[in-house]
Amino acid sequence: MSTLIPPPLSLYIHIPWCVKKCPYCDFNSHGQSGALPVDEYIAALVRDLEQDLPLVWGRTVHSVFFGGGTPSLFAPGAIGAILDACSSRLRFAPGAEITMECNPGTAEHGRFEQYRAAGVNRISFGIQSFDDGCLKRLGRIHDSGEAERAVKLAQDAGYDNLNLDLMYALPGQDLAMALHDVERAIALQPAHLSHYQLTMEPNTAFAVKPPEGLPGEDDAWDIQERCIEAMAAAGYAQYEVSAYARPGRQCAHNLNYWRFGDYLGIGAGAHGKISSGATGEVRRRWKPKNPRDFIAHAGTAKGIGGDDPIAPASLPFDYMLNALRLVEGFRLADFESRTGLDRAVIAAELEEARVRGWLEQDGEHWRPTELGRRFTNDVIGLFLD
Ligand SMILES: C[S@@+](CC[C@H](N)C(=O)[O-])C[C@H]1O[C@@H](n2cnc3c(N)ncnc32)[C@H](O)[C@@H]1O
Numbered sequence: 001m002s003t004l005i006p007p008p009l010s011l012y013i014h015i016p017w018c019v020k021k022c023p024y025c026d027f028n029s030h031g032q033s034g035a036l037p038v039d040e041y042i043a044a045l046v047r048d049l050e051q052d053l054p055l056v057w058g059r060t061v062h063s064v065f066f067g068g069g070t071p072s073l074f075a076p077g078a079i080g081a082i083l084d085a086c087s088s089r090l091r092f093a094p095g096a097e098i099t100m101e102c103n104p105g106t107a108e109h110g111r112f113e114q115y116r117a118a119g120v121n122r123i124s125f126g127i128q129s130f131d132d133g134c135l136k137r138l139g140r141i142h143d144s145g146e147a148e149r150a151v152k153l154a155q156d157a158g159y160d161n162l163n164l165d166l167m168y169a170l171p172g173q174d175l176a177m178a179l180h181d182v183e184r185a186i187a188l189q190p191a192h193l194s195h196y197q198l199t200m201e202p203n204t205a206f207a208v209k210p211p212e213g214l215p216g217e218d219d220a221w222d223i224q225e226r227c228i229e230a231m232a233a234a235g236y237a238q239y240e241v242s243a244y245a246r247p248g249r250q251c252a253h254n255l256n257y258w259r260f261g262d263y264l265g266i267g268a269g270a271h272g273k274i275s276s277g278a279t280g281e282v283r284r285r286w287k288p289k290n291p292r293d294f295i296a297h298a299g300t301a302k303g304i305g306g307d308d309p310i311a312p313a314s315l316p317f318d319y320m321l322n323a324l325r326l327v328e329g330f331r332l333a334d335f336e337s338r339t340g341l342d343r344a345v346i347a348a349e350l351e352e353a354r355v356r357g358w359l360e361q362d363g364e365h366w367r368p369t370e371l372g373r374r375f376t377n378d379v380i381g382l383f384l385d
């Protein structure tokens with residue numbers, strides 16, 4: 001056994017509502033009907049956080065992420081109130097990255113200045129595509145013009161740390177259209193791009209009735225390869241399966257997940273992962289998914305959806321599920337300090353991945369090869385217990 005050393009800590013805050021549910025989305029998000037219970041939700045978030053605090057006494061928060069759902073449905077005053085409540089109960093590192101997801105269809109003139117004043121220093125826009133036909137088929141509430149305007153509003157308010165989410169392999173999309181989306185995103189000069197392959201998730205409208213004109217797997221791979229080249233040529237280096245950044249602009253919050261860091265998760269359906277040096281355990285804890293149940297029970301025993309230690313036999317898979325998404329891979333010493341397991345536990349699987357040409361070793365460092373990046377799921381599957 002190695003010694004488990006608690007890694008850096010992040011804070012995830014879930015806002016579970018959207019203007020309307022997109023047909024491809026399986027996030028814990030609910031179409032808005034009537035006024036949102038903003039005050040009740042904020043009070044519940046505070047109770048939820050207070051209940052989690054003993055798990056992280058004395059530790060510093062290095063990043064905060066408001067995800068959803070659509071956090072930008074909450075006015076700047078509400079986001080500011082949540083941040084104030086959190087920063088008065090937890091120590092925030094100076095200059096901590098604080099991201100808020102924003103649906104461009106909810107961006108209002110004048111609000112970005114106020115989000116900045118409230119402490120949000122990074123905005124992640126759900127653009128998805130700049131093609132109005134694709135946006136329509138995806139059931140989005142905005143068109144490409146609104147998306148561009150939203151990004152410019154944020155830039156005019158002083159935001160230089162922006163992420164744009166794009167999806168590819170969309171219904172009716174060919175390579176030229178996908179490349180055009182990437183070019184339009186690059187033209188807006190964001191610090192970061194996320195480029196996700198559209199997946200058909202169970203329990204979504206698209207799973208029940210798949211859209212017509214979906215590109216096949218080989219076409220999707222071509223699109224990804226060509227888009228990677230276009231982004232690289234414009235200075236956006238891939239550092240994770242779906243994440244690209246200008247130098248020094250990687251998302252600190254997501255990097256902490258992928259490096260098997262710790263995080264508190266507060267809000268409806270939020271998940272947390274916390275390591276304890278004292279017990280040597282890595283625990284996962286999650287909250288009730290339904291916003292009503294969350295509001296009713298936050299801060300009580302029923303406000304914990306579940307809280308389980310990760311079995312040591314499952315830790316290698318859990319670790320690789322994150323670390324092998326990264327272009328940088330991982331260091332054996334980090335595997336040991338973040339799982340509490342000895343490197344010998346994964347030696348056979350690493351060797352098998354090396355023989356198959358999926359991973360390469362450079363001293364302490366293991367990283368996916370180009371082939372390994374194409375078969376990420378198979379590589380990770382080697383570590384299933
Ligand atoms: C929680 S949403 C982001 C913010 C906001 N809700 C929005 O959609 O504008 C996170 C991102 O996940 C991606 N996403 C959601 N469902 C997906 C799916 N089925 N396949 C691929 N990417 C998906 C989208 O790019 C989306 O912007």
Ligand code: SF4
Binds near residue numbers: 019020022026103126
């Ligand atoms: S993609 Fe974004 S806006 Fe659409 S339902 Fe999911 S969380 Fe809401």
